[in-house]
Amino acid sequence: MATDAETFDLLVIGAGSGGVRAARVAASFGAKVLICEQGAIGGTCVNVGCIPKKLMVLGAHFADEQRDAAGFGWQITPATHDFALLMANKDREIARLNGIYQRLLEARGARIVRGRGRIASLGVVEVAHPDGTSTAYRAKNILCAVGGQPVRPSFPGAEHVMVSDDVFRLRALPKRLLVIGGGYIAVELGCMFHGFGSEVTLVHRGRLFLNGFDGDVRTHLDEELRKRGLGLRFRRHVSSVERTGTEPLRVTLDDGEVLEVDAVLSAIGRAPRTAGLGLENVGVRTDERGAIQVDAAFRTSVPGIYAVGDAIDRIALTPVALAEGSVVATNLFGSGRCAASYEGVPSAVFSNPPIATVGLTEDEARAEHDAVDIYKSTFRPLKQTLAGGDEKTLMKLVVERASDRVLGVHMVGPDAAEVIQGFAVALKCGATKAQFDATLGIHPSAAEELVTLREACAEPTHEVVAIHDDPPKVRRIVHHRWEDGGGAGS
Numbered sequence: 043m044a045t046d047a048e049t050f051d052l053l054v055i056g057a058g059s060g061g062v063r064a065a066r067v068a069a070s071f072g073a074k075v076l077i078c079e080q081g082a083i084g085g086t087c088v089n090v091g092c093i094p095k096k097l098m099v100l101g102a103h104f105a106d107e108q109r110d111a112a113g114f115g116w117q118i119t120p121a122t123h124d125f126a127l128l129m130a131n132k133d134r135e136i137a138r139l140n141g142i143y144q145r146l147l148e149a150r151g152a153r154i155v156r157g158r159g160r161i162a163s164l165g166v167v168e169v170a171h172p173d174g175t176s177t178a179y180r181a182k183n184i185l186c187a188v189g190g191q192p193v194r195p196s197f198p199g200a201e202h203v204m205v206s207d208d209v210f211r212l213r214a215l216p217k218r219l220l221v222i223g224g225g226y227i228a229v230e231l232g233c234m235f236h237g238f239g240s241e242v243t244l245v246h247r248g249r250l251f252l253n254g255f256d257g258d259v260r261t262h263l264d265e266e267l268r269k270r271g272l273g274l275r276f277r278r279h280v281s282s283v284e285r286t287g288t289e290p291l292r293v294t295l296d297d298g299e300v301l302e303v304d305a306v307l308s309a310i311g312r313a314p315r316t317a318g319l320g321l322e323n324v325g326v327r328t329d330e331r332g333a334i335q336v337d338a339a340f341r342t343s344v345p346g347i348y349a350v351g352d353a354i355d356r357i358a359l360t361p362v363a364l365a366e367g368s369v370v371a372t373n374l375f376g377s378g379r380c381a382a383s384y385e386g387v388p389s390a391v392f393s394n395p396p397i398a399t400v401g402l403t404e405d406e407a408r409a410e411h412d413a414v415d416i417y418k419s420t421f422r423p424l425k426q427t428l429a430g431g432d433e434k435t436l437m438k439l440v441v442e443r444a445s446d447r448v449l450g451v452h453m454v455g456p457d458a459a460e461v462i463q464g465f466a467v468a469l470k471c472g473a474t475k476a477q478f479d480a481t482l483g484i485h486p487s488a489a490e491e492l493v494t495l496r497e498a499c500a501e502p503t504h505e506v507v508a509i510h511d512d513p514p515k516v517r518r519i520v521h522h523r524w525e526d527g528g529g530a531g532s
C-alpha cells in the first residue's frame with residue numbers, strides 16, 4: 043500500500059451533503075482538506091434521494107395538470123408518457139450536478155480521492171481505490187460523513203424486492219407496484235408511481251403511515267390518497283414474495299391475502315452505513331443501529347474524529363447534514379464555536395397532495411404545555427372549483443395559549459413546502475398568533491388561510507396519541523447543546 047506524503051488538517055470520508063459542506067467550509071478557512079468518496083459525488087441527496095425524487099415527483103404531477111385543464115377549457119388528447127426518456131433526462135441532470143459538486147470542492151482547494159475509506163489507526167485512513175490499489179492518508183482530524191443505506195427486508199423472497207436506490211435506475215414503469223413501509227420515502231414514491239399511472243398498493247405494519255407527523259395531517263393524507271385510488275393496507279405486513287419465471291410477483295400478506303404485482307418496493311427504513319469503516323480499530327462508539335455516537339459538537343468518543351449527517355442518525359434530512367457539516371468545519375478552523383439547532387426544523391413529504399410542517403404537532407404541544415389552542419381549516423383549493431376535483435387542503439396552527447406563541451404550522455395541499463418554508467422563519471423568530479393575525483394575506487392564495495384563522499377548535503381535535511406507533515424521534519434530540527455553553531445556528 044502506498045502512503046501519501048501529506049498530512050491533512052481534515053480528511054472527510056463521504057462526499058454527500060454533510061461531507062461536501064464540511065470540506066468546502068474547512069477549505070475556505072484555509073485548511074488542507076482531503077475528501078474520499080466511493081460512489082458519485084453528492085451522495086444520497088443528489089444521486090438517489092431528494093433531487094432525482096423531486097424531479098420524478100414533478101414529472102408525475104403533469105398527470106393532474108392534464109386532468110385539471112379540461113375545466114379551464116383546454117382540450118387535451120390523452121397524453122402518453124415515456125418513462126425511459128424521463129429517466130435519461132434525470133440522469134443527465136444528476137451528472138451535471140455531480141460535476142458542479144466536484145468543481146465546488148476543487149475551487150476551494152479540497153483534494154478529492156476516489157475509493158472506499160476505512161480508519162486504519164488514529165489519524166490514518168486507508169482508501170481502497172477502484173483500480174484495486176490503496177493509499178494510506180494521514181490527517182489531524184477525520185470526519186465520518188458516510189450517510190445511510192436502505193434496510194433490506196428479510197422475508198422469504200426478499201431478493202425480488204427493490205429498495206429506493208433501485209427506483210432511480212428503473213427504465214420501465216411497473217404497471218402494478220406494492221410498496222412496503224409507512225415512512226415518508228414509501229409514501230412519496232408510492233404517490234409518484236401512482237401519478238405515472240401505476241396501480242399502487244402500500245402495506246404498512248403500523249396503524250397509519252407517517253409516524254411522528256401531526257395526527258390530522260396523517261388522517262387527512264390517508265383520506266386524500268384513498269380518494270385518488272391508492273390501495274392502503276395498514277396493520278399488515280408482507281410474509282413472502284414469490285417469482286416463477288417471467289410471471290408476476292406473488293406477494294402474500296400476513297392475513298393470507300395474495301397480491302399479484304409487477305414490482306415490490308421496500309422502504310422500511312434506513313440505517314447508518316458504518317459497517318467496514320474501521321471504527322472498531324480506534325474505539326469510536328456506535329449505538330445498536332450502527333449510528334456513530336457524538337456530542338453536541340459532533341465529537342465522537344475518540345478525540346480528532348467527528349461524525350455528521352445520516353451516520354449519526356439524528357434527523358436524516360439534507361439541510362440538517364449541511365448544517366452539521368458546517369458546524370464541524372467552523373468549530374475546527376473558523377472563529378468561535380457554534381452548535382447545530384434542531385428546533386423548528388421544517389420538513390416536507392412530497393406526496394400528492396404534499397405535506398409540509400414546522401414545529402410541534404398537536405400531541406407534542408399538549409404533552410409539553412398546559413393549554414394549547416388549535417386552529418384548523420379544510421377547504422377545496424380554488425383551482426379545484428373549475429377543475430371539478432374533490433381534493434381538500436388542510437391548514438393547521440398549534441398555539442400555546444399562555445404565551446400566544448405559534449408552536450406548529452402544518453399543511454397538506456399543493457405547494458405545501460413552498461408555503462411552510464416562509465412560516466418556518468416566523469416560528470424561528472418566535473411569532474405569536476397575534477402577529478399571524480396582524481399579517482395581511484396574499485389574496486387569492488391558499489397560504490393566506492394561515493393568517494386568517496380566527497376560531498380555535500374545541501379540544502382535543504382528534505385522537506392523535508392513539509395513532510402514534512413509536513415516540514416521535516425529533517423530540518429526543520431537541521435539547522442538544524454545547525456542554526460548555528455556546529451560540530446556536532450554523
Ligand SMILES: Cc1cc2nc3c(=O)[nH]c(=O)nc-3n(C[C@H](O)[C@H](O)[C@H](O)COP(=O)(O)OP(=O)(O)OC[C@H]3O[C@@H](n4cnc5c(N)ncnc54)[C@H](O)[C@@H]3O)c2cc1C
Nearest residue numbers: 056058059060080085086091159188189351352358359360
Ligand atoms: C429516496 C430518498 C429521498 C430523500 N428525500 C429527501 C428530501 O426530500 N429532503 C431532504 O432533506 N432529505 C431527503 N432525503 C435524505 C437525505 O438524502 C439525507 O439525509 C442526506 O443525503 C444525508 O447526507 P449525508 O452527508 O449524511 O450522507 P449521504 O448524502 O448519504 O452521503 C454519504 C456519502 O458517503 C459515501 N460513503 C459511504 N461510506 C464510504 C466510505 N467508506 N468511503 C468513501 N465514501 C463512503 C457514500 O457513497 C455517499 O456518497 C432523502 C433520502 C432518500 C433515500
